[in-house]
Amino acid sequence: MTRFRSALTSLAIALLGLTAVPQQAWAAPPKPVPSAAPQEQQVTPASACAPTVRSAAVDARLTSLFGNYGNDNSRVDDWTGADGTYSVKLPSGQELWVFSDTFLGQVNPDGSRPPVVEEGGTTVFLNNSFAVERDGRLSTIHDGTAEQPTAVMPPRDDSHWFWAGDATLAGGIVEVTYQEYERYGTGPWDWRWHRNVVARFAPGRLDQPISVHDLPSGQGVSWASGILKDGGYTYVYGVEDLGSPKYMHVARVKGQSLLGRWEFRKADGTWSRNEADSARVMSGVANEYSVSRAGSGYVLITHDTSEALSPNIVAYSSCSPFGPFTGKQHVYTTPETGGNIFTYNAHAHPEISGNGLVVSYNVNSFVNTDHYRDVSIYRPRFLDVTFG
Numbered sequence: 001m002t003r004f005r006s007a008l009t010s011l012a013i014a015l016l017g018l019t020a021v022p023q024q025a026w027a028a029p030p031k032p033v034p035s036a037a038p039q040e041q042q043v044t045p046a047s048a049c050a051p052t053v054r055s056a057a058v059d060a061r062l063t064s065l066f067g068n069y070g071n072d073n074s075r076v077d078d079w080t081g082a083d084g085t086y087s088v089k090l091p092s093g094q095e096l097w098v099f100s101d102t103f104l105g106q107v108n109p110d111g112s113r114p115p116v117v118e119e120g121g122t123t124v125f126l127n128n129s130f131a132v133e134r135d136g137r138l139s140t141i142h143d144g145t146a147e148q149p150t151a152v153m154p155p156r157d158d159s160h161w162f163w164a165g166d167a168t169l170a171g172g173i174v175e176v177t178y179q180e181y182e183r184y185g186t187g188p189w190d191w192r193w194h195r196n197v198v199a200r201f202a203p204g205r206l207d208q209p210i211s212v213h214d215l216p217s218g219q220g221v222s223w224a225s226g227i228l229k230d231g232g233y234t235y236v237y238g239v240e241d242l243g244s245p246k247y248m249h250v251a252r253v254k255g256q257s258l259l260g261r262w263e264f265r266k267a268d269g270t271w272s273r274n275e276a277d278s279a280r281v282m283s284g285v286a287n288e289y290s291v292s293r294a295g296s297g298y299v300l301i302t303h304d305t306s307e308a309l310s311p312n313i314v315a316y317s318s319c320s321p322f323g324p325f326t327g328k329q330h331v332y333t334t335p336e337t338g339g340n341i342f343t344y345n346a347h348a349h350p351e352i353s354g355n356g357l358v359v360s361y362n363v364n365s366f367v368n369t370d371h372y373r374d375v376s377i378y379r380p381r382f383l384d385v386t387f388g
Contacts, residue, residue, distance in 0.1 A: 048319065049295065049296040049297030049317070049319045050297055050317035050318075050319075050326075050327050051294040051295045051297055051299050051315075051317055051387035051388075052329070052387060052388045053315055053329045053330070053331050053385065053386075053387060053388075054386045054387055054388040055356070055385070055386045056313075056331050056332040056356075056359075056383050056384070056385045056386075057355070057383065057384050058381070058382070058383060058384075059354050059355070059358060059382035059383055059384045061136075061354075061382075062352075062354070062358065062360075062382035063380075063381050063382045065133070065136065065138065066079075066138070066379055066380060067376065067379060069131075069138040070107065070375060070376075070379055071107050071111075071375070073106045073107060075140075075146075076105060076106055076122075076146070077104055077105075077124070077140070077142070077146040077147075077149050078104060078139070078140040079099075079102060079103070079104060079129065079131055079138070079140040080103045080104065080105055080106070080107055080113055080123070080375055081102070081103040081113075081371070081375055081377075081378035081379045082099035082100065082101060082102040082103065082129065082378070082379070082380075083099065083100055083101055083345070083362040083364065083378065083380070084098060084099045084100030084101070084128075084163065084164045084288070084345075084362070085097065085098075085099060085345075085347075085360045085361075085362060085380040086098040086099075086164060086165070086166050086167055086176075086288075086347075087167075087349045087351065087352060088167040088168060088169055088174065088351070089169070089351045090132075090169070090174070090203045091169070091172050091203055092134075092203065093134075094132050094133060094134045095132070095133040095134075095351075095352065096130060096131075096132055096167065096174060096206070097130065097131040097132070097133060097138075098128075098130060098164045098166075098167050098176055099128060099129045099130070099131065099164065100127065100128055100163040100164045101125070101126070101127055101128075101163070102125070102126045102127075102128065102129040103116075103123055103124070103125060103371070103375075103378065104123065104124040104125075104126065104129070104140065104142065104149055105122055105123040105124055106122070106123075107375050111374060111375055111376065112372055112373055112374065112375065113371070113372055113375045114372070115372055121372075124149050126142060126149065126150065126151045127151050127153075127155070127161040127162060127163060128151045128152055128153045128162055128163065128164050128178070129141065129142050129151065129152060130142075130152055130206050132206070141206045141207055142207065143207045143208050152201075152206065152207055152208060152209075153176070153178050153199050153209065153212075154208070159182055159183045159184075160180055160181065160182045160183075160194070161180070161181055162178040162179065162180050162181075162197075163178065163179050163181065164176060164177070164178055165177035165178060165179060165196075165222070165223065165224045165225065165288075166224045166225065166226050166227040166237075166290075166347075167227070168227045168229065168234060168256070168258065169256070170255075170256040170257035170258070170259075171256060171257065172203065173200050173201070173202065173203075173210075173257075174200065174201040174202075174203060174206070175198050175199070175200050175201075175257065175258050175259075176198065176199050176201065176209075177196065177197070177198050177199075177215065177223060177224040177227075177236075177258070178196070178197050178198070178199060179193060179194075179195075179196055179222050180193075180194045180195050180196075180197060181193055181194060182194045193220075193222060193241075194217075195214065195215075195217040196214070196215040196216065196217045196222065196223045196224075197212050197213060197214055197215055198212070198213050198215055198258045198259070199211075199212045199213075200212075200213070213259060215258065215262075216251070216262055216264075216275045218275050218276070219240075219275050219276055219278055220240055221238040221239065221240050221249045221275075221278060222238055222239050222240075222241060222287065223236050223237075223238040223249075223251065224236045224237060224238060224258075225237045225238055225239050225248075225285070225286075225287060225288050225289050225290075225347075226288070226289055226290040226291055226347060228290075228291050228292065228293075228298075228321055229256070230293065230321045231321075232254065232255070233252045233253065233254055233255075233321075234252065234253045234254075234255065234256060234257075234258065234260075235250060235251070235252045235291065235321045235322065236250070236251045236252065236253065236258065236262070237249070237250055237251075237289065237290075237291055238250075238251065238278075239285060239286070239287050239289075240280065241287060244305065244308070245283040245284065245305070245306075246283065246284070246285055246286065246287065246305050247280040247281070247282070247283050247285070248280070248281040248282045248283070248285045248289075248323075248325075249264070249265070249278045249279070249280065249281060250264075250265040250278075250281055250321075250322045250323065251263060251264045251265065251278065252265075252271070252322075261273065262275070264277055264278035264279075265278065265279055265281060265322050265323075266278075266279050267279035267280075281322070281323050281324070281325070282316075282323065282324070282325055283306070284302070284304060284305055284306040285300070285302045285305065286302045286303040286305050286344060286345050286346070287344075287345060288344075288345035288346075288347050289301060289302035289303075289345075289346070289347050290302075290347035290348040290350075291318075291321055292348045292350040292357060293350065294317075294357065294387050295387060296319075297317055297318060297319050298317070298318045298319070298320065298321050298325075299315050299316070299317055299318075299348075299357070299387070300315065300316040300317075300318070300325045301313065301314075301315055301331065301346055301347055301348045301357075301359055301385075302314060302315075302316075302346060302347070303343070303344050303345060303346045303361065309337070309342055311333050311334045311335075311336075311337035311342075311343055312330060312331075312332070312333055312334075313330075313331040313332045313333075313334065313346040313359065313361060313383075314328055314329060314330055314331055315328070315329045315331050315385075316328055316329075317329075331346075331359070331383075331385055332346075332359075332383055332385075334361060334363075334381070336363050336377075336381070340365045340366045340367045340370055341363065341364070341365050341370075341377060342363075342364055342365070342366070343361050343362065343363050343364075343381075344361065344362050344364065345361060345362050346359055346360065346361040347359065347360065348385075354382075354384045355384040355386070356384035356385045356386035356387075357384070357385045357386075357387070358382060358383070358384060358385075359382070359383045359384075359385050360380045360381065360382050360383075361380065361381055361383075362380060363377055363378065363379065363380075363381060364377070364378060365377055365378075
């Protein structure tokens with residue numbers, strides 16, 4: 001089994017919760033969801049500031065931007081498809097797009113792509129990459145050379161790799177979170193999550209990090225599914241992935257940088273500097289989700305993982321960035337879902353202008369050769385979500 005097959009397909013199945021996640025390298029599980037919301041969360045009823053989903057429509061500009069760019073054969077070392085799809089605005093005003101598994105190369109006239117290099121083709125497959133958008137034009141960023149591209153966040157060896165989480169800006173430096181995974185055997189499921197890190201990039205030199213730092217990793221929570229700056233804190237949202245269910249966790253750092261001292265949301269509604277106190281806030285979130293300001297409240301956007309292979313994107317509301325998140329609302333049913341094709345990991349991009357809150361989601365296939373047959377499958381789609 002090639003690196004492409006083991007990474008892309010195994011991750012997708014695990015994200016959907018169709019099988020138990022392999023044995024993880026962590027200690028005792030975090031504390032369970034409290035039976036009642038803590039008192040400080042009950043001061044303001046959620047209904048008082050809950051945004052109501054009014055509509056969701058395709059964001060044609062962004063969806064076509066990536067579609068057209070992926071089909072452009074003017075370069076042989078640029079983006080033709082990826083998942084992950086996080087974003088952060090650079091000091092220059094440019095938009096940095098952060099991707100996990102990425103195809104680089106050319107697209108055939110019939111809309112197919114050559115197989116990956118590991119299978120005798122010419123398509124390069126990387127576990128992470130960037131793209132920069134300026135004035136409606138995209139450019140791909142990778143390390144290495146045009147002839148031999150490598151990931152912007154390089155693995156330490158052939159048995160490890162990094163998938164991207166959310167990103168933030170701190171003092172003009174881009175901080176991108178990554179989860180390191182490791183392979184420990186030869187079987188298709190002989191891999192596991194290992195640790196969380198944050199890589200710091202200079203905006204003018206995005207092809208490789210200037211430094212990499214460990215993040216909390218002792219309790220099996222993958223940080224950061226999402227990041228939100230609010231009220232002098234940077235809130236970091238994580239997922240405890242047990243296959244099914246998946247649990248939301250919340251941490252925060254005072255100030256802008258993830259290198260500050262972390263505090264973790266406890267089951268009693270207080271904060272602790274001890275990662276072992278991190279509580280399960282709720283279940284049903286995906287591995288990637290987001291919390292954003294919406295009106296006078298906060299909205300959590302996620303794929304619905306309470307049901308297997310769900311095509312549904314849902315929203316929850318809260319009066320605070322740390323919950324409780326209630327009032328589940330249907331946002332959108334992804335039309336691509338069906339047959340071999342599935343969708344996953346919806347989350348918002350509040351810094352991007354659109355006709356509402358911009359939300360992306362990923363599209364994939366259980367059949368690896370589908371990614372060769374049709375390049376359009378493995379590309380992000382975008383929505384504009386409005387609230388009443």
